[in-house]
Amino acid sequence: MKCSYNFSAGPAVLPKSVMLRAQAEMIDWHDSGLSVMEMSHRGKHYMSIFEKVESDFRSLFNVPKNYKVLFLQGGAIAQNSMVPLNLLNGKKANYVVSGYWSKRTYQDALPFGDMSIAASSESIGYGKAPDLNDWKIDPSASYVHFCSNETIHGVEYFDMPSIKTIPVVADMSSHILSRPVDISQFGVIYAGAQKNIGPAGLTIVIVRDDLLEVASPLTPSVFNWKTQAENQSMINTPTTYSIYMAGLVFEWLIELGGLSAIEKQNIKKAELLYNYIDSTDFYTNPIDIKNRSRMNVPFRIQNEDLHASFVTGAENLGMIGLKGHRLVGGIRASIYNAMPIEGIQVLVDYMKDFEKSH
Numbered sequence: 395m396k397c398s399y400n401f402s403a404g405p406a407v408l409p410k411s412v413m414l415r416a417q418a419e420m421i422d423w424h425d426s427g428l429s430v431m432e433m434s435h436r437g438k439h440y441m442s443i444f445e446k447v448e449s450d451f452r453s454l455f456n457v458p459k460n461y462k463v464l465f466l467q468g469g470a471i472a473q474n475s476m477v478p479l480n481l482l483n484g485k486k487a488n489y490v491v492s493g494y495w496s497k498r499t500y501q502d503a504l505p506f507g508d509m510s511i512a513a514s515s516e517s518i519g520y521g522k523a524p525d526l527n528d529w530k531i532d533p534s535a536s537y538v539h540f541c542s543n544e545t546i547h548g549v550e551y552f553d554m555p556s557i558k559t560i561p562v563v564a565d566m567s568s569h570i571l572s573r574p575v576d577i578s579q580f581g582v583i584y585a586g587a588q589k590n591i592g593p594a595g596l597t598i599v600i601v602r603d604d605l606l607e608v609a610s611p612l613t614p615s616v617f618n619w620k621t622q623a624e625n626q627s628m629i630n631t632p633t634t635y636s637i638y639m640a641g642l643v644f645e646w647l648i649e650l651g652g653l654s655a656i657e658k659q660n661i662k663k664a665e666l667l668y669n670y671i672d673s674t675d676f677y678t679n680p681i682d683i684k685n686r687s688r689m690n691v692p693f694r695i696q697n698e699d700l701h702a703s704f705v706t707g708a709e710n711l712g713m714i715g716l717k718g719h720r721l722v723g724g725i726r727a728s729i730y731n732a733m734p735i736e737g738i739q740v741l742v743d744y745m746k747d748f749e750k751s752h
């Protein structure tokens with residue numbers, strides 16, 4: 395088997411042990427005579443899997459009792475429309491723009507009503523996330539939305555907003571479960587699975603109970619949080635296999651010691667890479683130190699002509715997915731929970747060699 399390190403932004407690396415377990419269970423799950431893929435979502439086998447996935451997620455992420463956890467489809471981008479449909483309630487909403495994804499979320503929301511930008515770092519090229527103190531919150535708005543980790547620009551919020559006047563809605567797609575979060579500071583948290591949770595197809599939405607009462611009557615039932623909450627996310631057939639795989643990832647994280655333990659590893663991994671980038675003029679990362687993402691590390695080579703050969707050389711050594719997003723170019727290493735520190739070491743060693751030979 396070819397050994398590789400996958401630095402893709404998403405769909406992304408999964409823990410080897412999780413995939414081996416999925417492989418072992420694939421054809422006959424726990425002597426049921428069935429693959430999880432073949433199970434009725436309402437049958438006793440699948441319900442036992444599903445209930446454990448939800449309870450493991452709740453304990454891992456410390457989800458308070460007054461929040462529902464929904465297992466939906468449509469990706470994070472579907473939530474760009476579902477958030478206003480479920481929450482706007484005829485009023486206004488505030489959006490913080492800190493990179494590509496939060497800007498796109500704002501743009502997707504525009505047709506739904508009176509949307510305003512509470513803060514933006516677009517004019518400075520997203521080199522730093524708008525400071526929490528500079529967010530202009532309108533207390534009559536229904537919510538304020540932000541993206542807590544910008545996957546393309548590599549900008550992460552480490553302090554989370556603590557706003558009492560209106561609910562905070564967060565797109566955590568690319569760093570959910572990378573560290574503990576105080577969920578009680580949020581009205582809604584959502585994340586597509588394919589970055590830090592499991593295979594694509596699943597979108598997890600965490601929503602505070604009192605926010606389930608104001609959906610627009612135009613909200614499609616599959617995307618109505620309340621309807622889904624009342625039906626165990628099964629108003630339609632859920633992404634059964636993706637949910638099962640996410641459950642294996644949750645078990646892996648719990649065994650590892652939970653989110654404080656994975657956070658320590660993530661800090662070490664990110665430091666290894668950023669410290670090397672900062673130690674040389676050959677590579678640069680443009681993001682303000684206090685917002686540098688632990689999950690997505692974009693960097694450039696001073697001589698921009700070398701990016702393509704850097705990526706090809708890395709691929710030849712088994713390092714996949716290092717090409718920067720087409721919008722920003724350069725190089726990007728996504729180093730999610732499942733990327734072992736050995737992968738970062740191999741990358742840094744390659745970066746050193748590449749620098750020497752160029």
Ligand SMILES: *Cc1c(COP(=O)(O)O)cnc(C)c1O
Nearest residue numbers: 469470471472495545567568586
């Ligand atoms: C990947 C990503 C998205 C888009 O996810 P889809 O599953 O394609 O809808 C949105 N927001 C962030 C922060 C992301 O990383």
